[in-house]
Amino acid sequence: MKQPSLLTNRSFLATWSGNVISELGGAFGTFCHSILVFQLTGSTFALGSMWLLYFLPSLVLQLFIGPFIDRWSRKWMMVISQWLRACVFVVPLLALTVGNIDIWHIYVVQIIIGLISPLYVPANQAILPTIVKSNQLKQANAYVDSTVRIMMFLAPIAAGVTIEGIGVQITLAMVCILLVVSGCALLFIDEPRLDDTEIRKAWLEDFREGFTFFFKQKIIVWLGVFLAFVQFGVGVTLVTTLPYITGELSGTYAQYGFFMAGFPIGYALGAIITPKIKSVSRRRTMLGALFVGGMTFNVLAFNQSISFAIVTEAIGGFAMAIFSIHNLTLCQQRIPNRLMGKVFSIRLLLIRVSMPFGVLVGGGFGDLVGIRPLYLFIGLLISIVAFLGMLLPFFSFINDDE
Template sequence: MKPLLKNRSFTSIWFGNGISELGGQFGTFCMSILVYRLTESTLALGSIWILYYLSSLTLQLIIGPYIDRWSRKWIMVLTQWSRGLIFIFPLIVLSTGHLEVWHLYLVQFIIGIITPLYIPANQAITPTIVSREQLQTANGYLESTIRVMTVVAPITAGLVVQYLSAEITLAMVSTLLFLSGFLILRVQEKRGPRDIRKPWIQEFIEGTSYFFRQKIILWLNIFLAFVQFGVGVTIVITIPYITDVLAGNELHYGLFLAGFPLGYVIGALLINYFKINSRRLMMLGALFVGGLTFIALGFNHSIWFAIFTESIGGIMIAIFSIHNITLLQLAVPDRLMGKVGSVRMLIVRGAVLLGLFIGGILSELYGIRPMYFMIGGIICATSFFGISLPYFKFIDEKITEDQIAS
């Protein structure tokens, strides 16, 4: 078996993903700054993310069958190059002094349509370029690198915007996305036999049916959806939590944002050292502890304890999420990976969107701390049921080739 780090296809995906995430995070940071500069409105800032998720959901609903028909490598490459081209538009209008807020909404809408192509294609191609035995380690590398970039990018982008310009930041976004596409071009894609093409609706039903028939995929995705609902809520409440509730400043906000991905990286690096016989106990136990960190934030009055708590949450969610992705890749045949992955992402993105709406409304009515209690309570309750109810013993079962074939 070829060592993972000597596998050129894997390292191309690995570095391509890292550079892509860096560019994407630069773009997110710069777009948010520009929207707020133009509007000075937190409502406008929140609505641009709602627009992004709405457009993502639209394409996520229909794209799955095409990811299994087309070359996943070329989907990823063309997606990156398209994103790079799109960011040239705000660069031009900003440089000429004609930037308006609707330009940024248009860019975010298009990016929201394109992104659902990249993520399921990326998850679908990984099992075809690494062995089953290396899959969990590979996912650990990929996920931890993405989380590192979510720490590095906002700090770096902030320095570039502050000391250079937003125009240079946008130029860097395009450059990084183009470079990511060129790296992914080096992947030697292995494509299995493809079925005779069927009507889109037939393929969509096939992927959706498989998703709902496989209990382990369905239920772990439901558990993940509760976490993503919490993510949606925190997108709305994090800034007022740090600046108003804890009386922190922008530096504290940046450190708090860095806490979760740093913890995630630690969790990803340590995941192979967690030796618990029960997969269910390990995954859902980590999720339960992650829920407790939200409750702790609701009680908390210290900015430094908040940062530490967020790091613990990152470790726990890494343990759950990396196992979750690996199990999906092991349980789904290659010919259905794109379709099943798209159904999964549709549910996940829908949960985030719901969290954005509910978090925005309830935080206005009841304040910030109750939102952390609500998120933590939901995650703890659902994971506790998963641990304690005998029905969920199937999470511990080994996935066999016969199960996949069926």
């Protein structure tokens, strides 16, 4: 019999729409915060501090939260997380309304959002395999990732144009509304009931079980390591992209928005193509895409044109979609449902630890050595790691069970 379409699965549609709206609101919020901090300080170090205040609390909570994600309702963790984020963004909105915005307002919001993220992200990744069939996971991840990236494509353009013409205040109000709507959409997920026998386990026993399973799965560990290198590069760009466009290329906030849109639109196209790729070697497909993504940083290091920079970002997004969707799907297919939250929390901790290091490098060395040398360094690092992954026989296990 013909398998029912994902588009008839109400729980998947609720998860899909909730994620899309969430990413749109989050992208608007991030855009606003970056501009406010840079306007108040003019420093890449201050931008780096903003992101460190997001990541450090997040990493601490990420270490402990895994077992609770498998005990509590993943659906309600996602819903409440969205509504809490909406409430927190009211802080800078009110400060702007009364004309008394200060950098600490943004820093406080970043800390709280950093504490919310470890609840939402692993719960989101863990719930999808419970509401769609295993052989539909790659397609489901592609649907979610592609439309999420389209929203991330639209958000920087809309935010850049809005801020350029009207200001940050209206954009922040939109962020609050979008996050509330996202939580409401997630209410329609029909979540499978958890097994009561698993809920009664002690936290330490749960944590040890997830930790042990994670490090016994060689493919999950090493795919996390490869992704950690990517996240290191992302951490650097978090604090250097705005100065790169407005400083190195003498662009406007609107052009910054178009540049920020390049990667997600490329990612969306890559996500659409990924389920259709039929390859002899999964390892070469994934790591070849990672190599291309790394090379785009090298191109940006020597680029002098905003238009060419946007195209380069789109190519990088296309390549990273191929790598990331395969990566996430492989992990979802290998982790039992009762361990999803614990294992994904440990995996996300490994990945996310690398991003603050990138933020530190971008914030500390951006002013010291310049942005272009940093882009060259990131590009060479990611490309060399990907090339070694394709070349060395040790990594042949990536093709296992293909």
